[in-house]
Amino acid sequence: MPASGTHNVQLMVDHLFRHESGKMVAVLSRAFGFSNIETAEDIVQDTLLKALETWKYDAIPANPQAWLYRVAKNKAIDVIRRQQLKYKIDTDLTALLQSEYSLVPAINELFKESEINDSLLRMMFACCHPAIGHEAQISLILKTLCGLSAREIANAFLSQEDTITKRLYRTKEKIRKEHISLEYPGTAHMASRIHAILTTLYLLFNEGYHSSHPEKLIREDLCEEAMRLLLLLCNNPRTGLPEAQALMALMCYQVSRFNSRLDDKGYIVLLQDQDRSQWNKYLIEKGNEFMARASAGHQIHKYHIEAGIAWAHANAANYQDTDWQLILHLYDSLLSSHYNPIVALNRSVVLGEVAGYQAAIDELSQLTSLHSSSYYHTTLGEMHLKAGHKEQALLCFQSALLLTTSQPERELIQRKINMCL
């Protein structure tokens, strides 16, 4: 077989199948009802399989999305016509779907772009129903909206495929038992449900941003998914609360640094050492736009403050010229309403820049609850190293080395240890 000289031509947009899968599951669940979500998933799975079986013979249609939708629609209509499902559907669309005159137009209507976005939002709202636990919410969103398989989800969260499968099964049981539907919550509950979605997307983003995966520090696709879903929320006037815009700004700023966080060997590059010309200016601009949107209204939410901190870093020409005083002020704000030892840990780094490294060291000695966190020891170690206390720094980094499970982090800590010797 001759060596492949073919340049890598991409057949379809990245993640097309995954994203279309999410859309189709959302739309069909809207049609069949949330409790019949598995029927929706089966149809979508069959549709993608049929696509593979046909298209692989060099027969990709000019409009892949339209092909997928047509096949899924036909399968759905077929399934609805079969008696069993018809009478199990209990949604506001039931009457339309049970009548032969309106069945096909109703299904066609659901597959229009504006309706698809609506279905996606409804799915997000339903997945974050208070009866569903946080871990289950993330798993459900990744499975239904992001088109990941149980195995892929397990891989993302260092879990077992079995665990995820069982969790999804139990969640679907709960959805049926509690009659959780794809209706938007009433106006009284909208804000709290949106906050639940924001929390879940924040957690998902965080996992992608600084992954607990032993080898892959950054999982960009998870961040991308969180941002894609958050964008839907932000662009809908009903759901685009200022705190959602602030969270979006935060995500834009964090992702803007992806290219500079690891060097070409995959080693971690700390903020102070990053080449800021590698920062994605387009994303920083976007972040600034969302910050502007977030300033509407009168209430400051913690995402505003976190975004503010990220804004200060993103718009600083270099580490030394960063407005540390402002960032310290923002951290104080954050801590006064939401005390959290990890946030206090982060603040100590800023304190080091503003009031000197000894001040940071003194501050850190107060944080006794974090002794089992590798980050506590690396932070303290870095402060000691900057203050010239090599022996104390070495002890800290050695403690950190014992506590981390991440290979890239281990490599970094080893480098720091070498600087202490």
Place this chain on the structure above:
Amino acid sequence: MEKFMFLFRGGTTKNLSAEENQSHMQKWYMWMQELKKNGVYVSGEPLHMEGTTVAGTNKVVTDGPFTEVKELVGGYMVVTAADMKQAVELSKGCPTFELDGSVEVRQVRNMNM
């Protein structure tokens, strides 16, 4: 150069995730582009899984073939190669083997004397 037909069987599974599905398709595409670039690809098409069989002197029409999915021919391809050995080598580039599929390689009869 002789013509050879590839008959594809199996190589499908319900267990693929959406992402795996798309990347598998990408591999088929790359394989075919390679064959075309080397000037050996002649034709190829997918087949519907359902069909009808007409058989015997009475031309009895039956639904089917109803065989196991992995025995059913899902599609075909025609390529050119110097001999069977080379045709077999060409077939080995097919991504279907990753999913346990099979390729039957048959030489097309050359009617020139």
